[in-house]
Amino acid sequence: MQLLPVVMAGGSGTRLWPLSREMYPKQFLTLEAGQSMLQSTVGRLQGLDVLKPVVICNENHRFLVAEQLRQMGALQGNILLEPVGRNTAPAVALAALQASRDGADPLLLVLAADHMIQDTAAFQDAVGKALPLAERGALVTFGIVAQRPETGYGYIRRGKPVAEGAYEVAAFVEKPNLAVAESYLSEGGYDWNSGMFLFRASRYLEALKAHRPDVLAACQSAMADARSDMDFVRVDEAVFRACPDVSIDYAVMEKTRDAVLVPMDAGWSDVGAFAALWEVLPQDEQGNVHRGDVLSHDSRNNLVMSENALVATVGLQDTVVVQTKDAVFVAPRSRASEVKQIVDQLKRAGRTEHQLHREVFRPWGKYDSVDASSRYQVKRITVKPGARLSVQMHHHRAEHWIVVSGTANVTLDGVQHLLTENQSIYLPVGAVHALENPGKIPLELIEVQVGSYLGEDDIVRFEDLYGRT
Incomplete structure (x- = not known):
């Protein structure tokens, strides 16, 4: 038996703003135990006899996924790129088609990268019952064993038992109102819909052919010309863009007669809002969850998270406070899910805080925009050992680089310059240049940009290790 985990790592980064952004959605956040949610999802597979997981993600997040898998030793050409999001049914179809190449037919364990599960043993026990x-x-x-009358989740009603700890699926139920959710809890036999699945690749493709042949045909066409690129598998963008947007539940599970429910009681949460995050993270004696540099006095039942500044509260109750380098969010805990309205305002105003953090990750490392005005910008740049930026030039800005740690190999108009700590170099407008870290420790430098236009799209790439030319 081959068991292939398929980890869906999509997301728009709106529900936990300002922690999450479009370019850094919640599955990449480190919320507990020093690992991101994606890494925790992969980590809880240890102890199961599984193949190296396939991770499905958006094109824009590919290097974040690759770096986080690399840190775990789980990177091996196993990232499947969606050029556009088309929901779970097409995403899993791509993974099933990829897994079926060369005549293989593994069992697919479909997981979401942004779920939190506190009891790994209970999770693995449920997988064992389902196998x-x-x-x-x-x-x-x-199905997640319901702990409270929850209106934010869909439900699955249990049917007749089919094995120990497993049931026929009697019905999928949409998100209920509070009174209906309370009746589900009192009646019993209703579980939260987790969006996790286990089935053989061929069985899923057969079911998709029976119930949504249009989705299967689009995914087959998209995979026909799939190609490998570094650690990524790329599908045909134009074909996949035309694929219908539909979930597994709507496309298959609500229509098939072969659906089976296995309940799971494992401390699960989809962390869909700050209130849910407050519930699952450890609380102090006053019911507070503090992350970062936080002081409080006479404050209770709060979630306070600080990225890089001291946050202090006095007499605060039932409140969410989140500080990042470029934004502060404050709301009653009961209304924190309305942060989506703030994200919508940012979009309408043409701002960028919903898209990017001040600190931006790149395949070669990261940069932090420390200061900016109309004609200058200051960045702190970190380049990983052995990494190299593209050979590039700018039409509208000059740059000054000052090395503060490590060694920089700079190529400027064909001439190489080796710079160490406290040395600098000037890159005029229009100069063709490249930056490499030849050392064994991270390279850190300060970049000062000066010019009439400072946007990231003023980059002309001539050569690039990461396929961005």
Whole structure:
């Protein structure tokens, strides 16, 4: 038996703003135990007999995924890129088609990268109960044992038992109002819909052909010309863009007669809002969750998170306070999910805080925009050992680079310059240049840009290790 984890790592980065952004959605956040949510998802597979996971992500997030998998030793050409988001049914179809090449037919364990599960043993136990069912052809979905009358989740109603700890799926139920959710909890037999699945690749493709042949045809066409690029698998963008946008539930699970439910009681949360984050993270004696440099006095039941500044509270209750380098968000905990309205305002105003953090990650490292005005910008740049930026030039800005740590190999108009700590170099407008870290430690430098236009799109790339020319 081959068990292939398929980790869906999409997301728009709106529900936990300003921690998450479009270019840095919540699955990349480190919320507990020193690992990101993506890394925790992969990590909880340890102990199961699984193949190296396939991670499905958006093109814009590919280097974030690659770096986080590399840190875990789990990177091996196993990132499947979606050129555009088309929901879970097409995403998993791409993974099933990729897994079926060369005649293989593994079981697919479909997981979301942005879920938090506190009891790994209970998670693995539920997977173990589902395995023989999936081997016999069932399309297994995992239902979370309901802990409270929740209106933010869909539900699955249990049918007849089909095995120990497994049931027929009687019905999928949309998100209920509070009164209906309370009745579900009192009646029993209703589980939260987790969006996690287990089935054989061929069985999923058969079900998709039966119920949504248009989705399958589009994914088959997109995969026909798929190509490998470094650690990524790229599909045909034009074909996949035309694929319908539909979830697994709507496309297959609500229509098939082979759906089976395995309940899971593992301390699960989709961390869909700050209130949910407050519930799952450890609280102090006053019910507070503090992250970062936080002081409080006579404050209770708060979630306070600080990225790089001291945050102090006095007499605060039931409140969310989130500080990042470029934004501060404050709301009653009960209304923190309305942060989406703030994100919408940012979009309408043409601002960028919903897209990027002040600190931006790149395949070669990262940069932090320390200061900026109309004609200058200051960045702190970190280049990983052995990494190299593209050979490039700018039409509208000159740059000054000052090395503060490590060694920089700078190529300027064909001439190489080796710079160490406290040395600098000037790059005139229009000069063709490249930057490389030849050392064994991170290279840190300060970049001062001066010019009439300072946008990131004023980069003409001539050569690039990361396929961005």
